[in-house]
Amino acid sequence: MADLLLVAPDLASGAVYTAHQFAGALSPTHRVRLLGPTTVQPWQPLRDELHLDGLLPGVNPFSRSVRRSFAQAARQADLVYAFKALPQSFGLALWARRRFGLRVALHLDDWDGGWFAGEGWVRRVWHAVRGVRRPNSELYVRALERMVERADVLTVSTRALQGRFGGQIVRQGVDTERVAPERFPRAAARQRIGAPEGRRLILFLGTPQPHKGIDDLIAAYRMLSPGSADLWVVGAPRDPSLAEAFAAMVRPGIELRPSVSFEEACWHIAAADVFVVPQRATPYAAHQLPAKLLQAMALGAPIVATDVGDAAEILGGEPAAGLLVPPRDPRALSAAIDRLLDEGERARVLGALARSRAQELYGWTAMARQLAVLLEPILPPVLGRGPGV
Numbered sequence: 001m002a003d004l005l006l007v008a009p010d011l012a013s014g015a016v017y018t019a020h021q022f023a024g025a026l027s028p029t030h031r032v033r034l035l036g037p038t039t040v041q042p043w044q045p046l047r048d049e050l051h052l053d054g055l056l057p058g059v060n061p062f063s064r065s066v067r068r069s070f071a072q073a074a075r076q077a078d079l080v081y082a083f084k085a086l087p088q089s090f091g092l093a094l095w096a097r098r099r100f101g102l103r104v105a106l107h108l109d110d111w112d113g114g115w116f117a118g119e120g121w122v123r124r125v126w127h128a129v130r131g132v133r134r135p136n137s138e139l140y141v142r143a144l145e146r147m148v149e150r151a152d153v154l155t156v157s158t159r160a161l162q163g164r165f166g167g168q169i170v171r172q173g174v175d176t177e178r179v180a181p182e183r184f185p186r187a188a189a190r191q192r193i194g195a196p197e198g199r200r201l202i203l204f205l206g207t208p209q210p211h212k213g214i215d216d217l218i219a220a221y222r223m224l225s226p227g228s229a230d231l232w233v234v235g236a237p238r239d240p241s242l243a244e245a246f247a248a249m250v251r252p253g254i255e256l257r258p259s260v261s262f263e264e265a266c267w268h269i270a271a272a273d274v275f276v277v278p279q280r281a282t283p284y285a286a287h288q289l290p291a292k293l294l295q296a297m298a299l300g301a302p303i304v305a306t307d308v309g310d311a312a313e314i315l316g317g318e319p320a321a322g323l324l325v326p327p328r329d330p331r332a333l334s335a336a337i338d339r340l341l342d343e344g345e346r347a348r349v350l351g352a353l354a355r356s357r358a359q360e361l362y363g364w365t366a367m368a369r370q371l372a373v374l375l376e377p378i379l380p381p382v383l384g385r386g387p388g389v
Helices: 018-026 064-074 087-100 112-116 121-130 136-143 160-163 184-192 214-221 241-249 262-271 291-298 330-342 344-361 363-380
Strands: 003-007 031-037 054-056 077-082 101-109 153-156 203-207 230-234 252-257 274-277 301-304 324-326
Touching: 003 018, 003 064, 003 087, 018 031, 018 077, 018 291, 018 363, 031 064, 031 087, 031 160, 054 064, 054 291, 064 087, 077 087, 087 136, 101 363, 112 136, 121 274, 136 160, 153 160, 153 363, 184 262, 203 262, 214 330, 230 262, 262 291, 274 291, 291 301, 291 344, 301 330, 301 344, 324 330, 330 344
Parallel strands: 003 031, 003 077, 031 054, 077 101, 101 153, 203 230, 203 274, 230 252, 274 301, 301 324
Antiparallel strands: none
């Protein structure tokens, strides 16, 4: 059993989600420790689930106290697995390798440099100069993205990331034994979340950002027959200006609800008649794997998604396990939602197919098989496996 140190770049944001899923997949066969920086409480949706083995004393990876603390944790590890090419994860991992000769793995679940790709060069230079003291500045992100080949193993979440950086695709799946329809009965779910009796529910779940297509979803909802269903957007924007903008879009039948824990998210998905992933085809979104898509599949939800990134492959198959529509097309999105609302049997069939694909391809067991092939060649021999033992 090897000692794996998993390093998330920020325990207070969704950046910890992927590291948490990898920890779950790897823990049956290895000693797994998860740590990272935060100056506040860990990310609310996973606050009750995270099993942390340490908090770095600050968010500045260049400070002596952070490096000293990281060194104490890293010197015992057989492998440091960093998440995202950021200074407070991959940067610290490369520093520890120079100091202790450790093996380093890196997982990319976003093109973090793509966050800046849509901005003009003048604004990007302004951001870079202004953020020179910030670890997530484009200067540091771009520099570390050029160093990804220094990792002994590189894994990525999507085809677009693989095309840009190389590496092997490992989706950050879910624990399909725990995230299962039988654990979240629909009737109990609707009562638990307070869904109005007799009203159908369309659900968006996650942190609203412009690239996630909330504007398109609200426009699509307004094309449905009045009173045909309620739309819940569950997740609070971190940016106050975005929160005000989304609040201004509220109309009868639309509710903006605060973020919920991972457990409560399962109850919301179980209560929904249609689960919607309306991503826009921005450079950032095209490289991203929406984690809630796999969670909804594991729960057997009827899904409508835009054809962005790997959505077609993830829902793919004959027949597909969800309905796909073009991005930024509210009319097509509305028609697909309306179809699932009206065709209950079709929705149930799609949900069952989604659950089956999640169990086969995107659960922790599937992740563990993939990671074993990639990591075992660079890990030290395990007692009991070596020749002559």
